[in-house]
């Protein structure tokens with residue numbers, strides 16, 4: 014049985030304003046349209062009132078008001094998500110964490126920091142660096158994405174190869190459940206009792222409630238670091254080097270591959286010192302204690318040469334290392350020079366399959382008359398094909414989506430998965446059945462409904478119908494526009 | 498369902514009566530004893546596929562951790578699972594970390610993909626076979642430490658990692674174990690029993706030598722064969738609580754894992770109370786996965802209920 018009270022939008026806004034403060038609830042068309050998108054190419058979002066709480070208590074108040082008035086809520090960090098996770102469907106209340114951006118406590122004894130969810134990833138690391146620590150997950154968007162967004166998407170980054178993705182760096186958190194209750198998940202003790210609900214929450218893409226306080230692990234800065242740049246005559250050689258390095262028992266801090274088109278674009282853009290005549294470059298970093306670092310750097314260079322590296326350069330100082338990384342981290346920005354728009358894909362394949370899958374990715378591009386460039390976290394088999402296009406071209410989006418679907422199919426056919434770090438959101442929701450059976454999805458729904466029985470938090474994401482709970486509100490009319 | 502072994506395990510578990518898995522029975526009493534009349538079943542055994550270049554191994558839950566590690570060692574790898582006479586499924590269902598957790602990683606992070614039999618006797622799969630994956634909700638995290646109360650684990654894909662070239666144990670008296678922990682990078686374990694500090698160093702030979710030299714500046718360390726004997730009970734404290742007499746009171750004889758917070762103690766840990774909101778959420782999870790309460794009945798993952 015469902016009793017839905019309908020409240021006039023203006024009444025809802027004034028109730029929210031009373032609970033927060035008038036200046037922290039926005040309902041003008043401009044603001045709502047700004048919060049209807051994220052960094053993905055998906056359109057069709059429709060935001061209700063946008064709230065800017067400053068405390069856990071305010072988040073609870075918003076959640077209770079939403080519940081009372083039959084509205085859903087959508088948590089939102091910086092909106093840099095690429096799978097449409099923060100796109101509001103059906104005019105929910107958008108809860109922006111923008112004003113919850115304080116680092117509450119740095120606790121060196123436990124090697125953790127308590128932060129509010131709106132803290133920007135890079136700001137946290139900048140605060141920790143002088144103390145000898147950093148926050149290990151380093152998404153390429155780290156200058157703007159938030160810790161809350163990282164937690165919700167279980168985000169990764171180049172250095173997650175050795176250090177693990179966000180889940181491994183979240184020790185405990187406070188979550189406002191969609192019923193307004195506050196729960197504390199995980200703990201600073203060695204083995205918190207009960208189910209690992211902390212682990213189950215991370216990666217929930219905003220559908221399991223709103224994280225309002227997060228204890229993240231601090232990673233000590235390494236004593237020694239070496240960064241190598243290897244150039245190859247083919248993308249396959251670079252990919253095979255990556256899988257040979259892992260097979261040899263080395264776990265580098267990072268191993269990133271870029272193909273020729275993207276390398277040239279980057280070189281034009283920031284002058285990182287990359288060889289523009291190479292078919293692919295591999296950026297590899299090893300860190301730790303100096304002896305192991307030296308040994309592993311030499312072994313990587315040797316393995317590279319065995320697999321056809323035409324040149325191997327070792328960064329001779331911090332400045333050179335920073336320049337090499339700047340190239341990698343600005344790769345997406347550099348693409349603007351070669352195409353007006355791109356669709357950034359994200360799948361994972363077993364490392365040993367990288368070379369073959371990449372070959373297929375380029376073929377798929379050719380089949381659809383689309384240029385595809387590749388810059389990716391090769392070390393853990395995480396592909397990021399960028400499908401370039403010009404949005405002014407009629408019908409081009411259909412071709413982009415068809416190529417993207419083919420890449421998903423190729424990845425799954427070799428034992429891969431749908432997403433390595435960007436999440437499912439609305440982007441890959443309808444691909445979930447390719448990877449999971451009906452019963453598998455049913456159990457994911459059970460997990461979701463334990464946190465959110467009434468389906469109030471970010472409805473319409475992650476799980477495809479009939480496992481989703483998108484029956485609420487006006488959601489049914491959204492999907493048409495979504496692939497806009 | 499293509500795998501006849503898994504299909505047979507599903508049939509064995511069935512869908513009606515109270516049922517639980519017996520593994521090595523090394524931690525069988527955890528969470529409370531099973532309700533009388535609970536039928537015990539064994540999970541299937543066998544190592545299916547070790548892929549050293551992917552750093553993964555696919556293994557059936559009934560396999561013993563020791564057999565698994567013996568097979569992995571042939572290719573120079575191991576897992577984070579503790580080796581103490583139990584099965585792979587048991588180690589994951591319990592979720593307790595190995596003594597060497599600083600070097601080998603946490604058990605809860607080692608599970609990549611899980612196939613389990615649900616309360617209604619169906620085979621369900623969660624997670625994925627690759628080392629990196631954010632596809633859908635993180636069912637594997639929920640299964641680790643769930644004591645067989647949400648599903649009965651049949652087969653898993655577990656992360657492997659390289660066995661370091663060198664591994665040694667050292668001990669010294671009259672040193673500050675916290676200073677030891679803070680100054681080391683390659684320590685896989687730092688233990689303190691109230692008198693002596695025990696350190697396990699693992700890594701490249703040169704790194705171990707360098708750390709050993711560093712230790713020499715803190716005290717007179719001597720090489721020993723292994724860790725001290727561990728008392729029976731297991732406490733979970735925060736790393737800071739280890740230096741707090743009030744928190745450690747009542748432990749009896751102990752061996753504390755510095756930087757981790759685990760305490761092996763001769764007496765059981767007094768339980769802290771759990772919040773009503775967490776209890777309610779825990780119960781909703783349990784009910785969602787096992788509506789009739791037939792999986793491992795009598796066991797409670799929350800011992801600290803008021």
Ligand SMILES: Cc1cc2nc3c(=O)[nH]c(=O)nc-3n(C[C@H](O)[C@H](O)[C@H](O)COP(=O)(O)OP(=O)(O)OC[C@H]3O[C@@H](n4cnc5c(N)ncnc54)[C@H](O)[C@@H]3O)c2cc1C
Pocket residue numbers: 051052087088089090091092093094095097098099110130151152153154157158159160161162163164165166167168169170171218219220222223224225345434435471
């Ligand atoms: C140029 C570029 C490069 C990128 N590179 C990487 C990369 O290397 N690795 C990677 O993993 N990702 C990458 N991303 C994707 C994106 O930056 C990450 O997913 C990031 O973690 C999202 O953070 P955000 O603050 O922008 O979250 P948003 O986009 O605002 O939200 C993302 C999801 O999190 C939820 N959410 C946000 N805050 C909370 C909260 N407090 N509680 C509960 N749910 C919440 C939202 O509802 C939504 O579902 C990249 C994006 C861009 C544009």
